[in-house]
Amino acid sequence: MDSGSIAWMLTASALVLLMTPGLAFFYGGLVRAKNVVNTIMYSFIAMALATVVWVLWGYSLAFGPGSAFIGDLSAIGLQGIGIDDGEGVPTLLFVAFQGMFAIITPALITGAFVERFKFTTYLVFLVLWLTLVYAPICHWVWHENGWLWDMGALDFAGGTVVHINAGIAAVAAAMMVGKRRNPGIEPHNVPYVVLGAGLLWFGWFGFNAGSAVAADTLAVSAFIVTNVAAATAALTWGLISHMRTGKMSAVGVATGAVAGLVAITPASGFVGVMGALAIGASAGAICLFAVDIIKGMGLDDALDVFAVHGLGGIIGALLTGVFAVEAIGGTAGVIEGNAGVMGPQIIGILATLGYSLVVTMAILFVLDKIPGLGLRASEAAEDQGMDISAHGERAFVRDGAD
Amino acid sequence: MDSGSIAWMLTASALVLLMTPGLAFFYGGLVRAKNVVNTIMYSFIAMALATVVWVLWGYSLAFGPGSAFIGDLSAIGLQGIGIDDGEGVPTLLFVAFQGMFAIITPALITGAFVERFKFTTYLVFLVLWLTLVYAPICHWVWHENGWLWDMGALDFAGGTVVHINAGIAAVAAAMMVGKRRNPGIEPHNVPYVVLGAGLLWFGWFGFNAGSAVAADTLAVSAFIVTNVAAATAALTWGLISHMRTGKMSAVGVATGAVAGLVAITPASGFVGVMGALAIGASAGAICLFAVDIIKGMGLDDALDVFAVHGLGGIIGALLTGVFAVEAIGGTAGVIEGNAGVMGPQIIGILATLGYSLVVTMAILFVLDKIPGLGLRASEAAEDQGMDISAHGERAFVRDGAD
Amino acid sequence: MDSGSIAWMLTASALVLLMTPGLAFFYGGLVRAKNVVNTIMYSFIAMALATVVWVLWGYSLAFGPGSAFIGDLSAIGLQGIGIDDGEGVPTLLFVAFQGMFAIITPALITGAFVERFKFTTYLVFLVLWLTLVYAPICHWVWHENGWLWDMGALDFAGGTVVHINAGIAAVAAAMMVGKRRNPGIEPHNVPYVVLGAGLLWFGWFGFNAGSAVAADTLAVSAFIVTNVAAATAALTWGLISHMRTGKMSAVGVATGAVAGLVAITPASGFVGVMGALAIGASAGAICLFAVDIIKGMGLDDALDVFAVHGLGGIIGALLTGVFAVEAIGGTAGVIEGNAGVMGPQIIGILATLGYSLVVTMAILFVLDKIPGLGLRASEAAEDQGMDISAHGERAFVRDGAD
Amino acid sequence: MLKIEAIFRPERVNAVSTALLDAGVTGFHYQNVTGQGQQRGVEVVTGRGGQATTRSAVPKTLLVTVIADDKKDEVVEAIVSATRSGEIGDGKIFITEVRDVVRVRTGESGADAI
């Protein structure tokens, strides 16, 4: 065991945990004031529920040896993992670190269905989705027995497992739950959006540089390219926003940063600073236009989860193949003459898109039919705001009585 | 010296420092809008005042060799602690890390008397309380000469020293300062409460995993059980809240997370994941019911400090004895057949409750008598709000003039 | 390479990054509600723009060998820096860490011209200022070829490079852009100010203890003196505020903490705890009085950048020379009998003040003349608020439509 | 000239705006208020999630528009149709007389200024 790597991975795990409150504020600021508590709770409760699922059976299904398609129940309740097990860093630390990914991935999906999804159904959805969608895809990509790992698909920190997966599940959810009755046009709290983006950016260093699972030069490389891609995408989005509207939207710049962070995620252990600049610029530009196009298609993916995370993840997965540098991550990319790397990348993207879309829709279809559950809050609840109807709380109380 | 352990302990110290702004927002969101600045300042000023007390004499009283009951003045002003002193990690790093605990403990108490306590008196109280209550109890439990340490009482990260201590001091303070004239029924800002809980959860990794004082497997174990207990308690509290009211209160879930974090604190270096699940579930359920019971008793412990920290700490201290695993922390618990561990735990709890209650009341009694001090803000100040009366500030200015 | 040092420097870099969102809220809370998005964006966009400038040419100009006055273009686009280069920690990690300093320094300046500066011009200003002011001064002080380094000027973490530099640039900016038409008298959101100060304090551990560029005893020493100086200055400021007004302003305490953090910055690797107490107390007192004096001089340095950062940096740079302890940083100060240390300190301060003032004014003079740029937003934009006019956003939307 | 003050559920404000503009109203302003009437109120959770209580005062929107006398019925009708749900809590409309109106920009007064 290396104490330096333990130190870094403890820190990285804490950083990734903080991303979820960050997401809560990023999303929470974007909705209307009557839905902010609900939106925040979609994320925050994932910290509770996903952690419990993860230690009980999620980790085992994702990282148990199992087959090429899914793990097994050998580590259920983390049984058999001793405090001193593991090489480099303790196995329990890997469990903790990976558990933070299992928290944020379903939380990302919630951006699609905010302001109308039934909260109790969401809790059931979260458990099923982690079990039936997240754990298998995680196993495919990151377990040495997984079929995508085996094929050589590159995903350093979760472009497919986390972002494409959540992005397409968001499409499924937006389709199944339907449009909001009366969507707002302005975010209710822009500072919250920026605070959330700031915490996400900060936490993402744990996400990407932590995916080296060591305090080594690869972690350092992942760290710096993460920063560069976030910066470039934020700038690109901001400048295009300014060119199109004459004003530089703060929400746009914050979203651009997130799009850049998403896109660099799969690439962060494989590309250099120049690759990161290209990936950031691509994500900043493409995701911005995608937001409008998808809105135009009539899908009420309320907070643009597919445009930012789905598409950002796809851009990142593809450009990982293009810009991979052998001296960094051990695999050469197209630019270094290795076109063969693209096949597994494309297969990984398609498999994730297909599997997650179908199974997410199936889960939601079933939940919609179960008496007492159902996907959609009542019209009265939606009109009144989800904060009062689902949580019995008003976000901000400032009338005479305070 | 081990650079990995230094790296982790630097990080952990910073994380624990951040818990106090987290607490400021957790508490600040719960009060009415006219008292939020004051509530935040109770915590924030502790970062200033407790740090100064700690380096001047607090550390020496707590960790100087002294007797079984209190340290001494040998390290006053940190004299005699060289930059290279210490094993594993430098002594100065231990001083810094422990100093963060001395900040948050008195800040926790303030939840009991928000919206009415006189701010200047609070400053004096803080100095006296750290000196007369915190430093001795810290010495009893964590110094090798301390009588509770000597007896074998287990408190990995501060269940007695921090939480039971602050919780019972809160009872003393609520009794001495009396009820609010006109308490509100709704928190003024639920997002602040969740933000605060998020920062507390994040920082608590430093609190608990940092209490290993090394980047080792014990720190890792403490890290993961901390996360599991927080998650389980948040979920338990949320589900019971939903069963009782039909709505899942965000404040409830956030409070549940804190209760879980409190309860796992003494246990975090001794129990495994299964113990953490049990501790989290117990704290989530018991503290929730205790909130109502204590309110029913007519004590205006405004933000439920005793129900969450006092009782959470007691639950944790007892269950540490129950669930301790020898392979983890070197001590077997009741479940592993060592019933003898319970005696010191119970004695530790009772001693802390008794000593802290009596001395805190004595301090407040004296402060109440001192001309120019006194415990309670004037009625006019309380009506107008403590922000204007004690700080000359309004939290939110949004009228025409901005 | 030492994994412990890598772990700490990864963490420290992330911490310094977080300071900029912290600054965004610190500054954002101080302005009026109609300008908070704009104020936040001045900082947030620096995370994007300064990062890109830094990796493209900023690092090379600052840390390329070059001459005594400026680096060179040898590392443009970070070319030639391999993933395994460096000793102790990888060179790329030093690049990343230092890049965070290049983000926050220009962001600090913005406090001078909030509520009226043209946002697009700011983007151009930021690029020019980093290139023409920040990179050279950074080279002077921190590159072994730099003339101030060579002379033995002590600046552990950026008292001159960051704070004096930003503080005097703020004076230049306030002079060039002129006064606000209609300044407010109260901050619009005090909790944001404290949140920002909390994040700054937290992140500053990375700033100062990270400047040891290793997880060693020097980092530990820098950590603890940072905490002590922040605490002492916050307390000093708060107590003087209370003596003068009868109330302890939260904004005052938060500002005091920042002043203390500024002042300890150059000293943090050279002084001990007693020095830190003295530095904190000096900064807390002197900067408070300076705020009023400078306001009285009619300069609309809106958020007191010079009083806090400029003067705080000067106090720190001077007292570094006074309190330096040979056993800590290898250099004795005046108190240890080495008066010779003061010369380079004073020269460093004067050179930074002079160079930054002149070149910043020159940059702004030119930008003012360029058609389509110009320094000042229109009167209508200023009246309406910069949020709507520059970003097309309202910070808080809470009318019927939400 | 009449001042029409309408109090209704906040989620109706866009519908009311549209209806008023369709009815030819020249301007209006609105704001959030807290209202209490026959509506039992909303259930809020207290005691940190352990108990629920009914808060009788609920968020409402108050909109004010000043109109010429002859527009009264049309405007009232427009508001009613945009806000009526048939449930308790739909709100009320109060009508008062206005003595004079001044348009700041031009100095016009009386009916011309509406």
Added chain:
Amino acid sequence: MLKIEAIFRPERVNAVSTALLDAGVTGFHYQNVTGQGQQRGVEVVTGRGGQATTRSAVPKTLLVTVIADDKKDEVVEAIVSATRSGEIGDGKIFITEVRDVVRVRTGESGADAI
């Protein structure tokens, strides 16, 4: 029908609510406003804590209730007794005539709609 507008200290809003319900009022609404009168204002700290200044405009609550003419004295009395402290800044009550009232839910108008 009369409109009663009362402006008072924010901390009195619960007392006023109770007093009005006791006086048989059918509904009301209130909101935060900034008020300026003879009250010298509140002392606020400026200059980052270095100086104090008096801000003459202070937070107040404005409550509006529409009542039948014959309830006037009772309602005014209720408000006065719930808000009077005897210190400057207690506030004022303004009474205006209302021409008509409409209850949206039922379409009732006039006194029935109050």
Added chain:
Amino acid sequence: MLKIEAIFRPERVNAVSTALLDAGVTGFHYQNVTGQGQQRGVEVVTGRGGQATTRSAVPKTLLVTVIADDKKDEVVEAIVSATRSGEIGDGKIFITEVRDVVRVRTGESGADAI
């Protein structure tokens, strides 16, 4: 007694306050509202920065002061001069009659209570 309600651009509130005090007004209160009139509104960015749209409702400040009848012209003039920019959106002043005023502190009513 007259109630003067003035709606104007928020940045003018200090100027209006000063002008009113100069005109001898005894008190007033104001609050933020959202207003819609001839002003085309403000351009806001939507679609996460990709598009701009005009939001017709804009932030305004509503100020209310109750005065004696003979002060009407002076007060209207004071407000107009403090708020007029000549651009659309300057705002309007509405004048209504007040039947009675009560000063809570003293119980005075009528003109004495203003």
